[in-house]
Amino acid sequence: MSNILFQAPVCEMKSFDNLFIEMTAKNCNQRCKHCYIDFPLNKNVKDFISVDSIKNALTQTKDENIKCIYLMGAEPMTHPDFNVILRLCLKYSNVCIFTNGSFINEKKARFLKKVQDENSNEIIFKLSMDHYNEFKNDEIRSRGAYRTVINAVKNLVKYGFSPIICVTNYYNEPCEKLLNEFKNIFQKQGYNLNDSNIVINEFYNSEKSDVVRDSIDNKPDCMYGRTLTSLGVYCCPFLANDHRGRCGSDFSDFSHHNSIETSYCATCMKNKENMFGINFKLFEC
Numbered sequence: 001m002s003n004i005l006f007q008a009p010v011c012e013m014k015s016f017d018n019l020f021i022e023m024t025a026k027n028c029n030q031r032c033k034h035c036y037i038d039f040p041l042n043k044n045v046k047d048f049i050s051v052d053s054i055k056n057a058l059t060q061t062k063d064e065n066i067k068c069i070y071l072m073g074a075e076p077m078t079h080p081d082f083n084v085i086l087r088l089c090l091k092y093s094n095v096c097i098f099t100n101g102s103f104i105n106e107k108k109a110r111f112l113k114k115v116q117d118e119n120s121n122e123i124i125f126k127l128s129m130d131h132y133n134e135f136k137n138d139e140i141r142s143r144g145a146y147r148t149v150i151n152a153v154k155n156l157v158k159y160g161f162s163p164i165i166c167v168t169n170y171y172n173e174p175c176e177k178l179l180n181e182f183k184n185i186f187q188k189q190g191y192n193l194n195d196s197n198i199v200i201n202e203f204y205n206s207e208k209s210d211v212v213r214d215s216i217d218n219k220p221d222c223m224y225g226r227t228l229t230s231l232g233v234y235c236c237p238f239l240a241n242d243h244r245g246r247c248g249s250d251f252s253d254f255s256h257h258n259s260i261e262t263s264y265c266a267t268c269m270k271n272k273e274n275m276f277g278i279n280f281k282l283f284e285c
């Protein structure tokens, strides 16, 4: 009998570049097939993180060199205090909003531009869109999702933003083809997507796949950030509110180590870049 016990690889946080904030775990107006969130049947769950929890986290992390605060969900713009939180976070850092675009009409885009102009920090948008074909996109995301996101991009571009399009390669198509087709679509809308404004993540069905147990040779999000939710601090957005990713109650004392033993980790290992954080090097001239 072998004496060797299995030990999951441990990931050490190298630097605290990214603060992910889960604004709500359960509120979203779409139901994407690949979403890692386990949505309740009841749509009226009031699980929004409090403004005080965010204020507390910003105070506790003020000496870290955070490059970006990410407002995430489910859909972060469903939060009733979204505008207050956005303004608050912009005082500390750049803010990236992960959104499906449903709440960004022309008036909202104009407002967001005004809020950005009040600060020296930047608002960055990561908009989800999974296929260049309307039918195939809406089959994954929700009916009407394609037109909604195209309109959101047009509105943001009108007010000088350069949104990042985030694609989950659900149909496992060649990346080159996806890139070209997305560029064509947005060119027709007057937005010239460059390579740094489109992120393609490989889809990995974690339910059906073995957990990756070898060494860490890419840079998963748990290496460069932590996630704040209404329940505490977690190692990454995938493991938000999951006891396997728990790092502490708040940022006064939190773990800088975590095991990469979950099936979600396989998704991180399959993708060469981190799944949530922005690779700012791509934007350097």
Ligand code: SF4
Binding pocket: 011, 220, 221, 222, 223, 235, 236, 237, 238, 239, 245, 258, 259, 260, 261, 262, 264, 265, 266, 268, 269
């Ligand atoms: S899912 Fe990814 S980011 Fe989260 S702990 Fe696993 S390897 Fe790290």
